[in-house]
Amino acid sequence: MNQWQERKRPVCLECRFEFESYDATRDFLDKLGDHSEATQRFPDISFGRTYVNITIRPEDDGPDAQLSEADRAFTAEIDALLG
Numbered sequence: 001m002n003q004w005q006e007r008k009r010p011v012c013l014e015c016r017f018e019f020e021s022y023d024a025t026r027d028f029l030d031k032l033g034d035h036s037e038a039t040q041r042f043p044d045i046s047f048g049r050t051y052v053n054i055t056i057r058p059e060d061d062g063p064d065a066q067l068s069e070a071d072r073a074f075t076a077e078i079d080a081l082l083g
Contacts (some may be wrong), residue, residue, distance in 0.1 A: 004075050011065050013056040013075055017082070022049050031081040041074055054078060 004015045019025040027043075028048040036042050039079060044055040056074060 006067065011058055011067060012057065013053050013067060013071060015075070015078075017052045017054070019050045025050055025052060026082060027078075028052060032078065035081060039074070039077070043074075043078075 004013045005036075006013055019028065025047065032054075033046070041043065044049065044057065046053045056067075056071050058067055058068075058071060
């Protein structure tokens with residue numbers, strides 16, 4: 001199971017997903033893209049051949065921005081894409 005890390009500065013949730021092959025990485029990215037389109041939530045993504053880094057930031061980007069329950073629920077939805 002991947003572990004999401006909560007950061008204070010900047011406020012965000014981050015997780016690294018590792019895969020056995022490029023094909024597995026690509027399948028996950030395709031599922032994530034479809035899910036993001038369906039939910040209209042677009043996390044920051046960086047990736048390589050066998051990994052994907054995802055960062056979720058609060059929708060409010062002001063100085064007092066906080067993560068919401070919706071942000072945390074979105075992490076669970078992303079985790080479910082692996083199943």
